[in-house]
Amino acid sequence: MSGLIFFVTGRDAIAEIRAICIEEIGVWMKMYSDAFLNDSYLKYVGxxxxxxxxxxxxxxxxxxxxLYTNRELFPKLELFTNRFK
Known part of the structure; x- marks a missing residue:
């Protein structure tokens, strides 16, 4: 469900809302990497x-x-790195 909500607000017409969404998904990815640091959410960042x-x-x-300042997260970022480099 959170992916759908993020998709809808992440594509909002108002840039400030998109900026807040991307900032927060970055926080979630760092704090809750097991749940949010995956391709389902990284695609929105890309x-x-x-x-x-x-x-x-x-x-x-x-x-x-x-995210990239934490070496422990590198394996979870590998596909994203290769796709969006």
Whole structure:
């Protein structure tokens, strides 16, 4: 269910809502990596890398930076890294 909610709000017409969503999914991925750091949620992060609004893309990059600073998360990020490099 949370994936569907995130998909709907992550595609919102208002850039501020998209920025908040991507920032929060980054927090969830770090805090609850077993539940949220997987391809089902990482795809939203990947899509947001191409958002038309600079601030949204910046929130996305900051969320990713926060994940990539933890070496323990590297294995879970491998497919994402290869797909979106």
């Amino acid at each position: 899509w947001t890398l191409h958002d038309r609004v600079r601030e949204v893309r910046l929130k996305c990059l900051k969320a990713l930076q926060n």
